[in-house]
Amino acid sequence: MSCKARLLLGITGSVAVYKVCELIRLFRKEDIEIIPVMTPDSKRFISPLLIESLAQNRVYSDMFDESGGAFYHIMLSRGVNLILIAPATANTIAKIASGMADNLLTSAVLASEAPVLIAPAMNVKMFENRITQQNIDRLSGLKRFSFIMPESGELACGDVGAGRLADIQDIFDASMPYLLDNKLLSGKKVLVSAGPTREFMDPVRFLSNPSSGKMGYELARVARWLGAEVTLVTGPVSIKPPYGVRVINVVSAEEMKTAILNAKGRYDLLVMNAAVSDWRFDKRHTQKIKRNGSSLSLLFRENPDIISLASKSRKFGFIVGFAAETENLNDNAADKMKRKNIDAIVVNDISRGDIGFGQDYNEGRILFRDKTVVNIEKSGKRDMALRLFSEIAKRQKWVKT
Numbered sequence: 001m002s003c004k005a006r007l008l009l010g011i012t013g014s015v016a017v018y019k020v021c022e023l024i025r026l027f028r029k030e031d032i033e034i035i036p037v038m039t040p041d042s043k044r045f046i047s048p049l050l051i052e053s054l055a056q057n058r059v060y061s062d063m064f065d066e067s068g069g070a071f072y073h074i075m076l077s078r079g080v081n082l083i084l085i086a087p088a089t090a091n092t093i094a095k096i097a098s099g100m101a102d103n104l105l106t107s108a109v110l111a112s113e114a115p116v117l118i119a120p121a122m123n124v125k126m127f128e129n130r131i132t133q134q135n136i137d138r139l140s141g142l143k144r145f146s147f148i149m150p151e152s153g154e155l156a157c158g159d160v161g162a163g164r165l166a167d168i169q170d171i172f173d174a175s176m177p178y179l180l181d182n183k184l185l186s187g188k189k190v191l192v193s194a195g196p197t198r199e200f201m202d203p204v205r206f207l208s209n210p211s212s213g214k215m216g217y218e219l220a221r222v223a224r225w226l227g228a229e230v231t232l233v234t235g236p237v238s239i240k241p242p243y244g245v246r247v248i249n250v251v252s253a254e255e256m257k258t259a260i261l262n263a264k265g266r267y268d269l270l271v272m273n274a275a276v277s278d279w280r281f282d283k284r285h286t287q288k289i290k291r292n293g294s295s296l297s298l299l300f301r302e303n304p305d306i307i308s309l310a311s312k313s314r315k316f317g318f319i320v321g322f323a324a325e326t327e328n329l330n331d332n333a334a335d336k337m338k339r340k341n342i343d344a345i346v347v348n349d350i351s352r353g354d355i356g357f358g359q360d361y362n363e364g365r366i367l368f369r370d371k372t373v374v375n376i377e378k379s380g381k382r383d384m385a386l387r388l389f390s391e392i393a394k395r396q397k398w399v400k401t
């Protein structure tokens, strides 16, 4: 995904600073221009050379370096979409909260009107100290500032408690809505279903499919990046849900149906990406079924057709389904869209091993109710999600001009 955004990345003197390398990599993968601004103390923890190499941009640190013009702190903070401070020390948070401007980072924050996202990292006692908490509260009360709070766990100093830098992927996800100029789904409520379902025949065996949840999770992630309020109804998968998304975990098709149809309120968009099992066992045995030297016959019953029920419920403004097909792609998908009375369907060819189930890439076609077809070339699942939302937003006239 290519977005022409500029990020001022403030780096401070926390032991968690090594994690910033991974964060820089995630931003660079999306082509985001990074302006790294390091506090003088942070350079005692990590070499500017490493930051410079990963960010593919020079590091700024000395407020009085006149090599590129004297007003770095003003110049740097202009035209940036976001100032992200990660990791943020107690010291830097305190300075910003009291309006100090004694280094390039704190000066740039004060001289700018850009939103500031702060990811604190420190010892639990420092974090829980009332002074730090008051500084955080003070900044949180200002519209420009938001925080992505530290996690609890074992800290580098050996103490246990809150203070560990938030997950890097979460910091990245929390930053992206500021960096995408395109707020396609701003103010929209979106429900995404993802992953497989499991239909148990006894306590240890189930019927399922190889869906990894990657496509659905990218859809939820990108919808949130684009400004939507997102609910993700997910079957069992081994990946972490995106930051800022409300997650409802389910196991069976019946549970998924209940979660989707009973989700509170009305939604602008339902993206039904889950690979729901069409059948379940007629009977779920309470004890493990044992071998008895002969064959075993089990009866299947059809599961509820969730997307058709969603269409009948009138709870969703626009419904898009996914069709994993092995033959007659267009005809099968068009037929499915008609039978289920939905607005669009994304079809992909699962007979190919390089796209779809479990893969990082996808390729397909979006068929709309009005018979228009949009081809999506092989791309990452994230790009495919963006493309899908762009097409829907255009048709629904959600795009602000």
Ligand SMILES: Cc1cc2nc3c(=O)[nH]c(=O)nc-3n(C[C@H](O)[C@H](O)[C@H](O)COP(=O)(O)O)c2cc1C
Pocket: 011, 012, 013, 014, 015, 016, 039, 040, 041, 042, 088, 089, 090, 091, 092, 121, 122, 123, 126
């Ligand atoms: C080994 C070591 C680790 C430190 N880790 C942290 C930390 O994680 N968080 C924090 O707020 N301060 C930490 N400090 C203290 C800061 O480095 C110190 O307050 C420094 O002045 C911060 O400067 P800055 O905010 O300008 O980067 C640490 C200090 C040392 C020596």
